[in-house]
Amino acid sequence: MNSNEEQIRAAIAEQASEWLLAHDEGPLKVRDCAALTAWLKSSPVHIEEFLGVAVLARDMRELGADPEFSVDRVVAHARSEAASAVRPLWPRVIAPVRDISSRRWVPAIASLAAVVLVSLGLFSLWNAGFFAPALAPGEAAERYQTRHGEQLSLRLTDNSVLHLNTDSAVSIRYGKTERVVTLLSGEADFEVTHDPGRVFRVLAGSAEVVAIGTKFDVRLQDASTVVTVVEGRVTVELSQGWGKPATQSNAKLTPLTLMLGANQQVSVSEGVWPATPAAVDAQHATAWLHRQIVFDQAPLERVAAEFSRYSPKPFEITTPALRTLQISGVFSTNDTDVFIAFLRSLKGVRVEVTATRIRVSQRSAAALPDYT
Amino acid sequence: MLVADPKPSLLERLFSEHRTALHAFFRRRIRSPVDASDLAQEVYVRMLRIKDQEAIRNPVPYLYTVANNLVKEHAVLDQRRASCIDIDDAPAQESLETLPAFDTEIDARQRAQRLDVVLNQLPPKCRAAVVLRYTHELSFREIGEHLSVSPQMARKYVVQGLAHCRRRMVRLG
Numbered sequence: 369m370n371s372n373e374e375q376i377r378a379a380i381a382e383q384a385s386e387w388l389l390a391h392d393e394g395p396l397k398v399r400d401c402a403a404l405t406a407w408l409k410s411s412p413v414h415i416e417e418f419l420g421v422a423v424l425a426r427d428m429r430e431l432g433a434d435p436e437f438s439v440d441r442v443v444a445h446a447r448s449e450a451a452s453a454v455r456p457l458w459p460r461v462i463a464p465v466r467d468i469s470s471r472r473w474v475p476a477i478a479s480l481a482a483v484v485l486v487s488l489g490l491f492s493l494w495n496a497g498f499f500a501p502a503l504a505p506g507e508a509a510e511r512y513q514t515r516h517g518e519q520l521s522l523r524l525t526d527n528s529v530l531h532l533n534t535d536s537a538v539s540i541r542y543g544k545t546e547r548v549v550t551l552l553s554g555e556a557d558f559e560v561t562h563d564p565g566r567v568f569r570v571l572a573g574s575a576e577v578v579a580i581g582t583k584f585d586v587r588l589q590d591a592s593t594v595v596t597v598v599e600g601r602v603t604v605e606l607s608q609g610w611g612k613p614a615t616q617s618n619a620k621l622t623p624l625t626l627m628l629g630a631n632q633q634v635s636v637s638e639g640v641w642p643a644t645p646a647a648v649d650a651q652h653a654t655a656w657l658h659r660q661i662v663f664d665q666a667p668l669e670r671v672a673a674e675f676s677r678y679s680p681k682p683f684e685i686t687t688p689a690l691r692t693l694q695i696s697g698v699f700s701t702n703d704t705d706v707f708i709a710f711l712r713s714l715k716g717v718r719v720e721v722t723a724t725r726i727r728v729s730q731r732s733a734a735a736l737p738d739y740t
Numbered sequence: 741m742l743v744a745d746p747k748p749s750l751l752e753r754l755f756s757e758h759r760t761a762l763h764a765f766f767r768r769r770i771r772s773p774v775d776a777s778d779l780a781q782e783v784y785v786r787m788l789r790i791k792d793q794e795a796i797r798n799p800v801p802y803l804y805t806v807a808n809n810l811v812k813e814h815a816v817l818d819q820r821r822a823s824c825i826d827i828d829d830a831p832a833q834e835s836l837e838t839l840p841a842f843d844t845e846i847d848a849r850q851r852a853q854r855l856d857v858v859l860n861q862l863p864p865k866c867r868a869a870v871v872l873r874y875t876h877e878l879s880f881r882e883i884g885e886h887l888s889v890s891p892q893m894a895r896k897y898v899v900q901g902l903a904h905c906r907r908r909m910v911r912l913g
Contacts, residue, residue, distance in 0.1 A: 374907070381903035389899060391800050405799040409787050416780030419807060420906045427855055428874035437859075437871050439878075443886045446868035523888040559890050583892075657893075658900055659863070 375698055377417070383407070384417040388425060513537035514554070517678050519656070528568065529559040533587075533656050534677050534701075542566075555587035557598075557654055575636035576607040584628075585654050592637035596653040597628045604634055606641050659701045668693040672728065679704040679726065687730040690717065783807050858908040862901050865889070869897035870905065 387404055390396060396404065408414050431437040512532060514520050520532040524540065526547065532538060536554025541547075545565070549558070551572035560568045562581025570577040572586045575593035582600025586593065595604050605625045624642055626634055633648040652662040663671050669691040672683035678701040685691050693714070699707050704726070711719050711728060718731040783806050859867050865887055872878045872886060883894035 377910075378903060378907050381906045382899060385899045385902040385906070388902070389895065396798070401798055405787075408799055408803065409784075412777070412780045412784035415783050415787070415803065416777050417906065418803065419780065419783075420910070421902050422804075424855070424902060424905055424909065425874050427851055428870065430852065431855070431871065431875040434856075436856075437875055439872060439876050439886070442868040442871045446864040446887055448864075521889065527890075529888075529890050529893065559893065658896070 377413070379698070380411075380413055380417045381421060384414065384421045387418060388421050392425075509539040509541045509550070511537065511539045511552075513552075517680065519659075526563055526566075527561045531557040531657055533557070551586050551588055551593075553588055555585065555656070557583070557585045557657055559583045560600075571607055573636070574607050574638045574641075576605050578603045585650070587653075592635045594633060594635050595628065596633040596648060596650050597630050598650040598654055599630050601630075602628050604628055604636060606636065606638065655698070656701060661699050661701055663695050663697055663699075665694045665696055667691060668695055668728070671695045675699070675701075675704060675707055678702075681721070681724060681726050683726045683728060685728045687728075690728060690730060693717075779807060779810055782810050786810075854909060854912050855905070857912070858905045861908060862904055866897045866901035866904065869894055870901035873898045 387407065390400065391404070408418065435441065512520060512522060514532050514534060514536050516535050518534060522530045522532070524530060524547070525542065528547070530538065530540075530549065533555040536556060537552040538556055539550045539552060541550075543566075546567040546569055547563075548569045548571065549556070551570060556570075558568075558570065558579065560579040560582050568579040570579070570586055572595075573588050573593040575586070575595060577584065577586060577595055579602045580600065582602055583598040584600075584602050585596040585598065587596075595602065603625050626642055626645060628634060628645055631648060631650045632645040633650075633653065634643050634645045636643065649662075649664075652664070655662045661671075661674055663674075669685060672685055676682040697710065699710070708719050708721070708726065711717050716731045718729050720727045720729070783803065786806050787803075859871065862870070868887060869883050872883045873880075878886070880891040880894040880898070883898070884891040887894060887897070889897070
């Protein structure tokens with residue numbers, strides 16, 4: 369089975385798993401039954417994968433007797449990985465983050481207001497909002513960061529979940545009237561718990577995002593901030609800076625405030641605002657949560673830049689003509705080798721791995737084949 | 741079915757689209773034991789035979805039933821053909837009830853060993869999520885609490901974990 373076929377199979381296996389879960393969750397609605405039937409009828413491969421995952425799920429029921437698969441053991445295993453700031457993608461290159469807070473320069477009493485708990489599950493019943501004074505610029509904030517190739521998941525005291533991608537940093541301040549997360553670098557994904565009394569605000573570069581019980585992704589790029597909504601709605605506006613007083617729950621809508629819904633994306637940069645939201649597949653933008661990168665007809669230049677965010681060595685395209693080469697596919701952020709193999713499979717493309725770089729160039733003077 | 745119809749039915753269209761695969765299947769049909777993709781092909785053909793107006797009320801039990809019956813049919817065919825009968829096969833199938841044992845060519849212990857291998861290749865949270873869901877039958881909310889993620893994320897881990905296990909099982913052959 370070649371890698372392309374395997375990718376398709378993997379996607380079908382995922383659809384099959386979705387259906388199996390939906391079926392197990394309770395009686396399917398008539399409409400869903402029809403959709404599942406249609407899905408099964410559309411290819412024997414769908415049937416094979418569905419039966420395959422069903423057999424697997426059945427076999428897993430038999431694991432109960434094995435102490436290795438007890439609730440405590442699997443949870444402890446998952447957590448020990450989480451405690452070391454999520455499994456480093458490149459363990460030989462990167463050590464786990466040790467000092468993730470910036471408490472050194474913060475008065476001890478103020479650090480009490482910091483309310484983030486690492487996903488160790490050390491759950492606090494202490495209500496931060498009750499004690500925390502109103503937010504002021506420069507106030508105590510908990511800071512988290514990931515190194516190159518690392519990811520980190522945090523559960524906040526209000527049950528909101530924050531996922532931090534590679535080379536990223538956030539500072540988090542929870543107050544009485546608002547919850548503020550500042551994305552200092554990189555990319556973060558937010559699953560926000562609705563709290564009408566406390567706005568959830570994300571400051572990132574020139575963008576300010578207000579969430580209302582939703583799931584969205586914010587990424588800082590060189591000159592802009594990209595906001596992608598997965599579920600629910602957010603408002604986006606140009607950031608007013610740090611000194612802005614906390615506003616009440618319902619953000620005041622101005623002509624410069626954009627409302628974004630699911631599968632919408634906007635790029636925020638000063639001077640080009642308000643921008644027009646674009647329709648995107650939010651699952652692609654958040655594929656990194658599953659350590660995947662998804663490209664649909666993307667230029668190699670962008671693909672290589674994306675891979676360089678995770679790989680131990682940066683990609684470098686030395687033949688300008690290759691920069692616009694269109695790439696489609698689902699790749700693993702953990703596995704640069706697979707991507708290199710994929711590039712090498714393309715006609716006329718040559719990949720050299722040097723001590724510091726992964727160099728992509730045109731194989732010879734021969735004309736580049738037409739990939740369009 | 742043999743009467744010429746100027747307008748090809750959906751069934752015929754689908755059938756012609758998959759003709760090569762189906763021919764290959766029928767050639768192999770004589771062979772035993774049943775292999776997963778053969779079985780899927782045959783279930784597929786049977787599903788296509790059902791007219792749309794007799795829409796299948798609940799496709800999952802239907803799928804299991806058809807697959808089970810096929811496995812039994814094959815077992816009968818095999819017994820008639822084979823001079824030596826695998827006595828371990830029949831009781832194993834009886835105990836499965838709802839799901840076909842179309843991977844009878846490897847025994848349960850070997851399957852369990854492979855499952856162990858593929859589970860340990862999963863990212864820890866995915867591994868925990870599928871085990872908590874299927875071995876311990878916890879809800880997504882409970883899984884989320886154990887792993888400090890939202891129930892939605894717990895569900896995602898299960899979907900991903902199951903799909904990864906499935907493909908890795910296939911690769912183990």
